[in-house]
Amino acid sequence: MEFGLLHLLEKLQDRVYIFNILYKYDKFKYIKVKKQNNNIILEDEMKFSQYKYERSSYEDIKDKFIKLVDKINKSTNYEDQKNYILQLNEIRNDIQSNSTIASIRYSIDTSDEYYEEEKKYWDEYMPLYEDLNCEFYKSIVNSQFKNEIINDFSKQFYNICEDSIKSFSKEIIEDLQEENKLCSQYTKLLASAKIEYKGETHNLSSLMKYMMDKDIETRIESTKLYYSYFEENEDKFDSLFDKLVSVRDKMAKKLGYKSFTELGYIRMNRSDYNEENIKKLRAEVQDYIVPLCNKLYERQAKRIGIDDFWFAHESIEFKTGNATIKGGEEYEKYIIENGKKMYSELSKETAEFFEYMTQNELMDLVTRKSKAAGGYCTHIPNYNSPFIFSNFNNTSEDIDVLTHEAGHAFQLYMSKDIPMYEINFPTLDSCEIHSMSMEFITYPWMELFFKEDTLKYKFYHMSSAIKFIPYGVIVDEFQHRIYENPTMSKDERKQIFRELEKKYLPHRDYRDIDILEKGCYWFKQGHIFKNPFYYIDYVFNLYDREDNQFHRIIVFLNVSRIASRTKSSRPPA
Numbered sequence: 327m328e329f330g331l332l333h334l335l336e337k338l339q340d341r342v343y344i345f346n347i348l349y350k351y352d353k354f355k356y357i358k359v360k361k362q363n364n365n366i367i368l369e370d371e372m373k374f375s376q377y378k379y380e381r382s383s384y385e386d387i388k389d390k391f392i393k394l395v396d397k398i399n400k401s402t403n404y405e406d407q408k409n410y411i412l413q414l415n416e417i418r419n420d421i422q423s424n425s426t427i428a429s430i431r432y433s434i435d436t437s438d439e440y441y442e443e444e445k446k447y448w449d450e451y452m453p454l455y456e457d458l459n460c461e462f463y464k465s466i467v468n469s470q471f472k473n474e475i476i477n478d479f480s481k482q483f484y485n486i487c488e489d490s491i492k493s494f495s496k497e498i499i500e501d502l503q504e505e506n507k508l509c510s511q512y513t514k515l516l517a518s519a520k521i522e523y524k525g526e527t528h529n530l531s532s533l534m535k536y537m538m539d540k541d542i543e544t545r546i547e548s549t550k551l552y553y554s555y556f557e558e559n560e561d562k563f564d565s566l567f568d569k570l571v572s573v574r575d576k577m578a579k580k581l582g583y584k585s586f587t588e589l590g591y592i593r594m595n596r597s598d599y600n601e602e603n604i605k606k607l608r609a610e611v612q613d614y615i616v617p618l619c620n621k622l623y624e625r626q627a628k629r630i631g632i633d634d635f636w637f638a639h640e641s642i643e644f645k646t647g648n649a650t651i652k653g654g655e656e657y658e659k660y661i662i663e664n665g666k667k668m669y670s671e672l673s674k675e676t677a678e679f680f681e682y683m684t685q686n687e688l689m690d691l692v693t694r695k696s697k698a699a700g701g702y703c704t705h706i707p708n709y710n711s712p713f714i715f716s717n718f719n720n721t722s723e724d725i726d727v728l729t730h731e732a733g734h735a736f737q738l739y740m741s742k743d744i745p746m747y748e749i750n751f752p753t754l755d756s757c758e759i760h761s762m763s764m765e766f767i768t769y770p771w772m773e774l775f776f777k778e779d780t781l782k783y784k785f786y787h788m789s790s791a792i793k794f795i796p797y798g799v800i801v802d803e804f805q806h807r808i809y810e811n812p813t814m815s816k817d818e819r820k821q822i823f824r825e826l827e828k829k830y831l832p833h834r835d836y837r838d839i840d841i842l843e844k845g846c847y848w849f850k851q852g853h854i855f856k857n858p859f860y861y862i863d864y865v866f867n868l869y870d871r872e873d874n875q876f877h878r879i880i881v882f883l884n885v886s887r888i889a890s891r892t893k894s895s896r897p898p899a
Contacts, residue, residue, distance in 0.1 A: 374687040377709060379427045381444060382420065384451055391417055391458045395465050404471040408478065414462060415745060421455050422747055423708035430713055433698035434690050436517040449506035453499045460494045463487040479746055486595055486748045493592045498577045505577075508570050509856045515562055516699040516852070519555045523548060530555065530850075531693040531717035537638075538721050540647035549638040550839060556849045557841035563849045564816040570855060575812040586809040590859040595753045604802065604862060611799045611865075616830055619793050623833045626789075636835040637842070649722045649776050649783035658692050658718065661775065665728060668771035679739045680732070686711065688735075691728070693717035700852055701727045703734035703761075707747045712738040722783050725775055726765060733764025755863040762867050765791075796830035798865035801851060805858055820845030 394414040401407035425448045432441040466487045469475055476484050521528045523536065536548035556563065571586075578586040591600070627635035630645045642648060653660030662684060669680035683689055688711055701716035712735035718724040737752075737760040744750045751757060765787070773780045804823050808814070814822075824845030827834055836842040848854050853861045 372686065372709065374430075374711070374713065377427055377706065377711075379424055379431070379444075381428075381447055382424050382451075382455075384454055387417060387421065387455075388458060392461070395458075395461050398462075398465040398469070401471075404474045407469065407471055408474070411466075411475075412745065418459065418462070419707035419747065423706050425452060426704055426706050426713075430690075430704065430715065433513070433715060435694075435696050436514055436698055437696040445510055446507075449510055450503050452506060453502035456494060456502065457496060457499060460491060463490045467491060480749060482752070483746050483749050485597060489592050489595050489597075493581070493589060495581060497580045501573050501577045501580070504573050505570065508566055508573070512563075512566050512852070512855045513698050515559065515566070516850075517696055521551050521555060523551055527695075529693060529695065529697070530699055531697075531719045534723075535720045538641045538648055540642060540645070542632075542639075545642065546638045553839050553841050556846060560841065560846065560849075563846070567819075567855060568816065571808060571812050574858070575809065586812070586858070587806055590805075590809065594755075594859055596755070597753075598755070599866070601806070604806075607862075607865065608799050608803060611796055612830065615792065615795045616832070619796055619831075620833055622789055622793060635833075636837045637839065638837070640834075643786045643789065644782055649779035649786060651720070651722065651724060651775050652777050652779075653775075657720065661691075661718075661724065661728065662689075664771075664774040665732075668768060668774060669732075671771065672768070675740065676736060679736050682739065683712070683714065683732075683735060688712060689714040689716075691716045691718050691724075693719050701731055703731045703738070705738045705747065705751055707750070710742045712736075722776070722786060725772070725783070726787065729765045729768045730761045733761035736760065736764065754860055755866055758863045758867050762864065795865055798861055800826045800830050801848065801854060802859070802862035802865070804848065805854060805861075809858070823848050 391414065394410050394417070397410045398407055398414070401410060428441055428444040428448055432438065432445040436442065466475060466484065472484070516530060519528075519530045521530075521533055523533060526532075530552065533548055533552050536544050537552060539545050539548070574586040574589075578584075578589040581589060583589045587601070623635070623640070626643060627633070627639070630639065630642055632639050651657070651661065666680055666684065670677040691714070697717060698715075699717065701714075703715070704713050705711070706713060714728075714731040714735050716724075716727045716731060718727070734751075734757060737757070738750060741750050769784060772783055776783045800823070804826055807822055808819060822845070824843070827845070827847070851861070
């Protein structure tokens with residue numbers, strides 16, 4: 327439908343806005359609003375499968391991009407400059423949207439030849455688009471209207487522009503292309519696992535439910551099979567990481583940094599804390615959290631009746647088995663329907679958000695053959711849509727993933743009026759506040775999913791959150807040591823990781839799983855390969871930046887509260 331509303335065009339200021347509008351007719355519950363010529367176009371919402379994808383033409387975009395940057399630089403008044411900034415942002419949103427759609431569809435099915443080729447295109451061309459973007463950032467930083475820009479687009483956007491300039495030059499374009507290519511190869515390598523067990527062919531995600539089985543032999547067998555994939559492909563993982571460390575070190579040196587660690591912090595837009603803060607964090611973890619975790623593991627061993635407690639038993643918290651989601655044969659439907667109920671009761675805003683996500687196919691949740699490993703949330707600017715990707719594997723962790731990624735997605739949904747995608751998703755340390763908080767905010771609704779196992783789930787989830795902290799610190803310290811010494815051998819790297827495990831996870835016994843005893847547990851951690859220095863953000867959300875101490879009392883209180891809700895003074899069996 328079209329409305330000749332010229333006065334609205336003035337308010338649009340040549341921008342394309344997409345609003346979610348509650349319309350009086352059900353079939354138009356959500357409506358996209360955009361400018362087209364002299365009309366306002368209202369369109370019914372689209373499902374993700376209908377989202378248009380087209381490979382961007384770099385040469386065409388480059389010409390338009392440079393001309394608009396030139397106009398920004400030559401603007402003599404702020405209103406003109408702002409108008410050009412917003413016009414250029416439309417082009418930037420097109421680029422970002424197309425690259426994100428291609429990436430999502432490739433991760434959904436890494437065997438899809440069309441989107442595999444498109445992923446290769448974006449791996450090659452995103453650094454070239456980054457070059458153009460850098461010129462845009464320079465025009466922002468050098469603008470005589472700095473205060474007005476900050477007022478309209480925020481100080482955070484301005485700071486990100488400054489950091490982006492510091493982390494890029496034309497000299498590193500080929501290196502960035504190589505880094506992208508290697509990260510895609512890692513994604514493909516994880517997704518290509520085919521493991522035979524109990525008459526079925528499994529990928530890494532689908533095998534994990536057996537690793538959390540209450541039957542001892544099933545746990546041991548499946549755990550050994552899972553890590554056998556990494557042993558069989560040890561050389562490939564080593565080679566990929568070798569090349570990634572080398573190319574990242576090369577980029578850092580070209581940009582004038584002493585190591586990639588310094589560049590990595592800038593790429594993460596770290597403005598609120600530094601390496602010294604992280605060192606203090608590690609000391610706190612070693613002094614307070616490691617002893618607490620040791621006690622939790624001791625209690626766990628007694629609770630499950632295992633005297634000879636080793637790695638294969640760490641995944642089971644109760645002798646009667648971990649909490650299970652009561653979905654039966656309609657597992658995914660059960661989770662979605664109860665998710666709708668949960669978010670409808672949590673708030674008006676979350677109700678609207680989750681309805682939007684489900685109605686528009688903006689979640690791909692269940693593990694499948696050739697699907698990329700892990701889970702993530704991303705954002706598609708042109709459609710103002712978050713997207714949740716995960717690998718449900720019939721364990722209680724499926725709810726962890728759903729609520730975690732929904733925390734990200736809800737923040738994105740509520741940020742839809744922010745024009746610049748750089749701050750639509752805030753810096754990653756801030757992002758993890760939304761995701762990890764959502765895991766705990768939804769506790770009152772866990773009975774919907776777990777029924778009689780609800781207390782089991784809450785205990786397991788809280789205990790896992792505490793046990794995670796030392797591992798999160800291991801991953802971060804490992805990366806610091808690697809990038810400070812980029813020429814170390816693959817064996818030296820593994821030795822460092824195993825030493826860190828012994829320091830922060832002193833209870834851990836890998837028994838006869840040789841690949842893990844060698845120090846290769848980190849092969850499975852995608853953040854190490856694809857998002858260096860990200861992982862500490864999960865830990866840092868439990869850290870008090872004022873006095874550099876963990877909220878130890880809060881941790882203990884929460885554990886106590888959960889335990890106190892059981893029918894006896896003991897944790898559930």
